[in-house]
Amino acid sequence: MGRPARIFPADLINAASKIAARLGPARATIAAIAKEAGAPIGSMYHRYPSRGALLAEVWITAAERFGSQFSAILATARDTDALIEAALLTPHFAREDPAAGVVLFAHRRDDFLDEAPAESRARAAKLVSALQKELAGAAKRHLAGDPRGRERLAVALIGIPYGAVRVFLPQAVPPPEIDAVIAAAARAALAH
Amino acid sequence: MGRPARIFPADLINAASKIAARLGPARATIAAIAKEAGAPIGSMYHRYPSRGALLAEVWITAAERFGSQFSAILATARDTDALIEAALLTPHFAREDPAAGVVLFAHRRDDFLDEAPAESRARAAKLVSALQKELAGAAKRHLAGDPRGRERLAVALIGIPYGAVRVFLPQAVPPPEIDAVIAAAARAALAH
DNA sequence: CTTATTCTAGAATATTAATTCTAATTAGTA
DNA sequence: TACTAATTAGAATTAATATTCTAGAATAAG
Numbered sequence: 050m051g052r053p054a055r056i057f058p059a060d061l062i063n064a065a066s067k068i069a070a071r072l073g074p075a076r077a078t079i080a081a082i083a084k085e086a087g088a089p090i091g092s093m094y095h096r097y098p099s100r101g102a103l104l105a106e107v108w109i110t111a112a113e114r115f116g117s118q119f120s121a122i123l124a125t126a127r128d129t130d131a132l133i134e135a136a137l138l139t140p141h142f143a144r145e146d147p148a149a150g151v152v153l154f155a156h157r158r159d160d161f162l163d164e165a166p167a168e169s170r171a172r173a174a175k176l177v178s179a180l181q182k183e184l185a186g187a188a189k190r191h192l193a194g195d196p197r198g199r200e201r202l203a204v205a206l207i208g209i210p211y212g213a214v215r216v217f218l219p220q221a222v223p224p225p226e227i228d229a230v231i232a233a234a235a236r237a238a239l240a241h
Numbered sequence: 242m243g244r245p246a247r248i249f250p251a252d253l254i255n256a257a258s259k260i261a262a263r264l265g266p267a268r269a270t271i272a273a274i275a276k277e278a279g280a281p282i283g284s285m286y287h288r289y290p291s292r293g294a295l296l297a298e299v300w301i302t303a304a305e306r307f308g309s310q311f312s313a314i315l316a317t318a319r320d321t322d323a324l325i326e327a328a329l330l331t332p333h334f335a336r337e338d339p340a341a342g343v344v345l346f347a348h349r350r351d352d353f354l355d356e357a358p359a360e361s362r363a364r365a366a367k368l369v370s371a372l373q374k375e376l377a378g379a380a381k382r383h384l385a386g387d388p389r390g391r392e393r394l395a396v397a398l399i400g401i402p403y404g405a406v407r408v409f410l411p412q413a414v415p416p417p418e419i420d421a422v423i424a425a426a427a428r429a430a431l432a433h
Numbered sequence: 434c435t436t437a438t439t440c441t442a443g444a445a446t447a448t449t450a451a452t453t454c455t456a457a458t459t460a461g462t463a
Numbered sequence: 464t465a466c467t468a469a470t471t472a473g474a475a476t477t478a479a480t481a482t483t484c485t486a487g488a489a490t491a492a493g
Contacts, residue, residue, distance in 0.1 A: 051439025052489040073351065075267050079481060089442045090482090100481065157349065159265065197418055204405045204422055212404020213396045226389055227396060230430045234401055237429030238422045243469025244459040270450060281472045282452090292451065 056088040058096050058106075063148075064088075065107045070151035070219065074104050074160040101164030105173060108161035111149035112176050115142055120183050123206075129239055132191060132206065136235035139210035140223045147222060154211055155219040192239070205238035248280040250288050250298075255340075256280075257299045262343035262411065266296050266352040293356030297365060300353035303341035304368050307334055312375050315398075321431055324383060324398065328427035331402035332415045339414060346403055347410040387433065397430035 064086035069077040079100050083090050097103040115138070122135045143150030152161070162173055181199070184206070188198030195201055213231050214223040256278035261269040271292050275282050289295040307330070314327045335342030344353070354365055373391075376398070380390030387393055405423050406415040 050437080050491050052441070054440065056441080073349070073355075075352065076355075078479090090444095091442055091484090092440075094482070095440065155349075157265070157347075160267065160352075163265075163268075197416075200408070200416070200419070201422060203408050204419060205426075208404040208406075208408040209401050209426055210404070211407065212400040212402070214400075215403065216392070216395050216400040224389075224392070227392070229433075230393060230396055233429040233432070234397075234426040237425040240425070242461050242467080244471070246470065248471085271452085272450075282474095283454090283472055284470075286452070287470065 056086060056092050056096070060086050061088065061093065061096055061103060062106055062110055065103050066111070066148045066152055069104065069107055069156070069161070070148040073156055074107075077104065098166065099164070102166050102169055104161045105165035105169035107152060108158060109169065109173055109176065111146075111152045112173070114146065114149060115153055116176055116180055118142070119180065123183050123187050126187065126191070129191065129236070132187070132202075132239065133232050133235055135206045136210045136231055137228055139207070140214050140228055140231060143214050143218060144222050150214075150222075151219045154214050201238065205235045209234050209238060248278060248284050248288070252278050253280065253285065253288055253295060254298055254302055257295055258303070258340045258344055261296065261299055261348065261353070262340040265348055266299075269296065290358065291356070294358050294361055296353045297357035297361035299344060300350060301361065301365055301368065303338075303344045304365070306338065306341060307345055308368055308372055310334070311372065315375050315379050318379065318383070321383065321428065324379070324394075324431065325424050325427055327398045328402045328423055329420055331399070332406050332420055332423060335406050335410060336414050342406075342414075343411045346406050384431070393430065393433070397427045401426050401430060 061082065065077060065082045068081050068085050072081070079090060079093050082103070083093050093100075093103070097106070119135060119138055122131070122138060126132050126135065139154065143154055158173075162170055165173070181203075184202050185199045188195070188202045192198035192201060210231050213227055213234070217223045217227075253274065257269060257274045260273050260277050264273070271282060271285050274295070275285050285292075285295070289298070311327060311330055314323070314330060318324050318327065331346065335346055350365075354362055357365070376394050377391045380387070380394045384390035384393060402423050405419055405426070409415045409419075
């Protein structure tokens with residue numbers, strides 16, 4: 050029933066991710082994304098109500114992928130060594146999915162969400178708060194003594210790896226050698 | 242000779258810094274900056290040829306302040322302990338000059354420079370490459386054995402502190418407790 | 434084979450914000 | 464006191480892009 054689609058939502062998200070990674074969300078215009086996707090402008094609005102909604106979807110898609118891997122690692126972590134794996138997810142992710150990595154680690158979240166409809170914003174906020182909760186839980190388990198455990202864990206497992214890959218992104222993918230540096234730094238940050 | 246100025250360049254830079262820190266460079270419109278400075282739109286263009294030129298000046302001003310302190314520390318560093326002071330400059334700077342700190346550490350450099358005239362861009366590039374050179378020199382002195390010394394130093398003294406304060410900025414100023422975490426992490430990153 | 438439906442297609446319009454322009458002030462100077 | 468230069472002041476214009484609108488195609492159902 051109806052004309053078959055040539056352009057699917059996933060195509061637009063992929064195209065928008067690439068453009069946003071390359072030029073930044075501010076320069077990811079509807080025209081540029083449409084061109085990258087090989088779609089006419091009209092089809093963009095057939096899929097997404099606004100540019101803001103599409104950009105939000107780009108961030109959310111990337112964040113969901115990262116978040117699910119991160120929480121899987123965190124949930125099964127038995128000791129500090131296992132936590133370090135969570136810190137290493139950031140460079141790993143940046144290598145495995147460069148466009149999503151650049152979206153998440155070389156641009157600002159708000160630049161993807163500022164123009165988003167309320168519904169998308171709520172979905173994004175849920176992702177962030179889920180991650181916060183998991184960090185709090187892990188802090189309770191692994192850093193029981195520290196009243197600021199969640200902050201410390203956030204710095205060690207998110208902030209430090211983020212800052213380290215940020216030195217290289219978006220021009221280059223983070224080189225493999227920094228993984229050891231990230232691991233050592235995260236470990237030190239955890240060891241009070 | 243001529244009507245005395247009510248609005249000075251520094252006023253516009255300060256106003257633009259505040260707005261850019263609060264809303265991000267993309268939302269720092271000429272109208273918003275003019276309002277913050279109590280200046281009419283016309284006066285903006287009397288001082289700066291374009292919005293891009295003004296935003297570039299905001300970043301350059303902040304980067305010059307940070308850079309001069311950073312290179313002073315780096316130049317006189319005798320041992321690893323002294324290098325750690327360079328890593329701590331990031332949280333210190335974010336506390337002492339919150340607007341400049343947010344400009345440098347909570348936003349993207351390119352979002353301040355993408356629309357800048359060539360002359361401003363060149364000035365900004367010079368600041369960046371000066372810092373690169375200083376890092377390379379310090380790497381030679383302090384990490385003589387490491388072929389990737391400059392990268393490691395960049396990660397330890399810039400990337401890690403940046404990522405750590407980024408966990409808090411721009412909502413809050415980085416709390417004093419993270420300084421010890423940053424110091425430990427930077428030290429670990431240096432001690433291969 | 435006609436019709437309803439879904440989608441492509443891109444031109445036309447609307448919106449937002451940067452920039453330019455014209456006029457009005459103010460202070461020194463001849 | 465006129466005159467000139469520097470600046471304020473903000474309205475008018477322009478430019479860039481997001482969004483809407485109107486048509487045209489393609490498919491399945493009846």
